Amino acid sequence: MTHEEIKESLSAYSDGQLGPEQAGEIAAHLSGCTGCSAALRELGGLSAGVKQALSASAPAAMKERVLAGARVKKPLLRPAALLAGALAALIFALLAGVAAKRFMPAMFAQVQGMINGAAGALGGGK
Numbered sequence: 001m002t003h004e005e006i007k008e009s010l011s012a013y014s015d016g017q018l019g020p021e022q023a024g025e026i027a028a029h030l031s032g033c034t035g036c037s038a039a040l041r042e043l044g045g046l047s048a049g050v051k052q053a054l055s056a057s058a059p060a061a062m063k064e065r066v067l068a069g070a071r072v073k074k075p076l077l078r079p080a081a082l083l084a085g086a087l088a089a090l091i092f093a094l095l096a097g098v099a100a101k102r103f104m105p106a107m108f109a110q111v112q113g114m115i116n117g118a119a120g121a122l123g124g125g126k
C-alpha cells in the first residue's frame, strides 16, 4: 500500500474495520510515517469527540442551551412583561368599567351626572 492509500484507509483503520493483514501493513507504515500517524491521531481525536458528544447526556446539553438562551432573552423579556402588565391593567380597568355599568347602573348614572355637571359648570363658567 502506498502512503496515499494508507492515508485514505486510516478512517477505517481507526474504526477497526480493516482485516489483520491491512491493519498490520498500516501499523507498520505508521511507525515510520509521521504524516499518517498525525492524521490518525486527528481521526482518533475526532471520533473521540464525536463519541463524547453522543454519550454526553442530552439533558445536560439542553439545560446549558436553555440557560444560555435565558441569559440572552432575560433583558429582552422585561419590556414585554411591562407591556403585558400595562395591558392587563387596561383590560382590568375596562372590565371594571363594564362591571360598574352593568351591576351598578345607579352609581354609573350618578358618576355620569357628576361628569356632565362638572362639564356644564366648566362650560357655564366661561
Ligand SMILES: [Zn+2]
Binding pocket: 003, 004, 006, 007, 029, 033, 035, 036, 037
Ligand atoms: Zn504515510
